[in-house]
Amino acid sequence: MAIHQWPKHQRPREKLLEKGSKALSDQELLAIFLRTGVSGMSAIDLASKLLTHFGGLGSLLSANQTSFCSVKGLGVAKYCQLKATLELTERYLAEQLRDNDIFTSPKQVEDYLSVQMRDYQREVFSVLLLDSRNQLLGYHELFHGTIDVTSVHPREVVKLALQKNAAAVIIAHNHPSGVSEPSNADVAITHRLKAALALVDIRLLDHFIVGRGDITSLANQGKM
Secondary structure (H helix, E strand, O other), rough: OOOOOOOHHHOOOHHHHHHHHHHHHHHHHHHHHHOOOEEEEEEEHHHHHHHHHHOHHHHOOOOHHHOOOHOOOOHHHHHHHHHHHHHHHHHHHHHHHHHHHHHHHHHHHHHHHHHOOOOOOOEEEEEEOOOOOOEEEEHHHHHHHHOOOOOOOOOHHHHHHHOOOOOOOEEEEEEEOOOOOOOHHHHHHHHHHHHHOOOOOOOEEEEEOOOEEEEEOOOOOOOO
């Protein structure tokens, strides 16, 4: 049965308008994005098939063009639409951080980092630079690969912060394994960077570890 023949309260668009986007499942949200299905398959059925094929929403959203377009029902136009939607999300979240005091909106920081970093297949170490009002000056990815005390160079973080005239810094890196619990090396990196930044009177506010489904704050854990 086509979606337009479903009871009104079960149709994804009508459900979104009535209850809000958070009430929808991944399949329903993806069906709205797809708009139409393929022969013999509704948009909901196609969405379910795609989530199974890619192994989840994260893998689907981070798929490259070749992988994405190889699936029946998808193509270059849908791929461009998806990437544009993701980029709009990133820019919106960055705008929110630029316009608000980060101290009063830690959830916005987590949302921004989650979009930026959670689907990377390798470790990435990032720095968020803040002005004296704790608003975002910029987001920079400095180091890639295995993130440990030997691969993260405090002088590079300090140099960048001074160049951009930052008053404070938030650091973050992802765990491709999906587990956001900080390691002993993560704590050691935090302490080294905090000490190095303090020498030039720049505050290190937090270190976020980004997993697949959650984010851990070392400040919240009392490990700063």
